[in-house]
Amino acid sequence: MNRLIQLASHFAVDGTIAAVKPLGEGFINDTYTVTLAGETEPRYILQRKNHMVFPDVPAMMDNIDRVTRYIKTKVHDPLRQTLTIVPAKDGKLYYKQRNGNFWAMTLFIRGTMSYTQADSPEIAYQGGLGLGQFHWQVDGFGEPLTEVIKGFHNIRWRFRQWDEALARNAAGRVKDLREEIGWIESRREKMLAFWNLFETGVIPCRVTHNDTKISNFLFNADDRSLLCAIDLDTLMSSTLLNDTGDALRSYTNTGEEDDRDLNKVSMSIRMFQAYMEGYLSMMKGKLAGSEIEYLAFSGLYITYEQVLRFLMDYIDGDTYYKIKYPEHNLVRTRAQYKLLTSMEAQLNEMNAIVRRLVALK
Ligand code: ADP
Ligand code: GN1
Ligand code: MG
Numbered sequence: 293m294n295r296l297i298q299l300a301s302h303f304a305v306d307g308t309i310a311a312v313k314p315l316g317e318g319f320i321n322d323t324y325t326v327t328l329a330g331e332t333e334p335r336y337i338l339q340r341k342n343h344m345v346f347p348d349v350p351a352m353m354d355n356i357d358r359v360t361r362y363i364k365t366k367v368h369d370p371l372r373q374t375l376t377i378v379p380a381k382d383g384k385l386y387y388k389q390r391n392g393n394f395w396a397m398t399l400f401i402r403g404t405m406s407y408t409q410a411d412s413p414e415i416a417y418q419g420g421l422g423l424g425q426f427h428w429q430v431d432g433f434g435e436p437l438t439e440v441i442k443g444f445h446n447i448r449w450r451f452r453q454w455d456e457a458l459a460r461n462a463a464g465r466v467k468d469l470r471e472e473i474g475w476i477e478s479r480r481e482k483m484l485a486f487w488n489l490f491e492t493g494v495i496p497c498r499v500t501h502n503d504t505k506i507s508n509f510l511f512n513a514d515d516r517s518l519l520c521a522i523d524l525d526t527l528m529s530s531t532l533l534n535d536t537g538d539a540l541r542s543y544t545n546t547g548e549e550d551d552r553d554l555n556k557v558s559m560s561i562r563m564f565q566a567y568m569e570g571y572l573s574m575m576k577g578k579l580a581g582s583e584i585e586y587l588a589f590s591g592l593y594i595t596y597e598q599v600l601r602f603l604m605d606y607i608d609g610d611t612y613y614k615i616k617y618p619e620h621n622l623v624r625t626r627a628q629y630k631l632l633t634s635m636e637a638q639l640n641e642m643n644a645i646v647r648r649l650v651a652l653k
Contacts, residue, residue, distance in 0.1 A: 424574025537594030
């Protein structure tokens with residue numbers, strides 16, 4: 293039996309496994325579809341969870357289990373509107389291999405598709421609606437969640453890692469990166485001032501997804517309407533501005549996250565408007581004033597953090613993100629920086645759009 297089929301058969305599947313095939317381009321986990329004998333479409337998703345990135349996979353799976361069970365109580369179609377964990381045959385939410393690798397399985401949701409880029413304002417609108425729906429679905433979940441990655445969107449913590457990475461200079465690359473390092477340093481105080489609003493409770497703490505790029509949402513294949521948020525590994529308590537920010541970073545980019553052609557990269561104000569129309573149509577009445585005030589800025593915050601994280605990984609010698617070629621993290625850094633400067637140039641306009649949408653009846 294092939295190795296992947298053997299792994300998948302540790303889970304409580306409903307038949308004989310016929311095929312296990314790679315899927316997607318995630319930077320962290322390895323993802324596969326699982327098809328049963330006699331069926332043409334996959335029935336399950338099997339994932340190797342990266343335990344270098346997620347040090348406590350059982351706690352992470354427990355977060356996902358509790359939150360998805362909660363969501364299921366609030367939606368019409370609980371098997372399609374959120375993930376469903378398929379436990380291992382011993383009842384655990386994961387299977388741990390002898391070599392230390394962790395695996396988890398969920399139901400494959402049929403009739404869906406995902407995007408890596410928003411190709412029309414309608415998709416951006418649907419994406420915003422989808423994040424609004426997700427925030428509505430998790431609203432009221434009162435139990436504490438494990439912090440699966442320490443300080444994930446906490447820029448104060450990221451600066452600690454950053455300062456250490458610069459001092460370590462593990463790959464000897466710092467000397468060639470003066471300009472890029474300056475991009476980070478010149479905005480340090482501004483980003484800390486924003487995060488301080490969360491630390492002091494001005495911006496509320498909520499259940500958040502934390503990895504809301506466009507490929508982490510499923511759309512219905514028939515009419516391209518939004519179905520649900522997936523890739524729930526980073527569910528934690530934080531500010532929902534991390535989610536709006538990461539989504540804006542992805543939905544409004546006219547280029548690729550790792551575009552080599554910087555002329556293609558910019559923030560599309562049309563996509564921004566469409567995304568916000570969708571998001572605010574769900575969440576307008578539920579947001580605190582401080583959340584509304586920083587909605588547009590959240591895109592800058594997370595894009596900045598992403599510049600820092602890609603550059604830090606390059607400085608560290610590419611230990612975190614999967615790369616396809618040696619300079620990949622530097623290319624990603626530059627492309628995300630271009631996006632950041634485009635957002636900075638349009639921040640006033642973005643804020644005006646948010647104000648207009650909030651004022652509408
Ligand atoms: P990664 O951590 O590798 O990014 P994801 O969980 O985001 O993994 O899945 C990668 C892709 O696989 C998604 O963008 C989506 O297209 C597809 N996918 C993931 N989970 C499901 C699911 N439960 N049902 C259908 N498709 C899925
Ligand atoms: C990673 O796992 P994936 O590919 O959905 C990363 C995100 C980054 C993203 C950049 C746990 O997401 O934080 O924004 O790459 N996830 C983790 O594309 O670090
Ligand atoms: Mg993903």
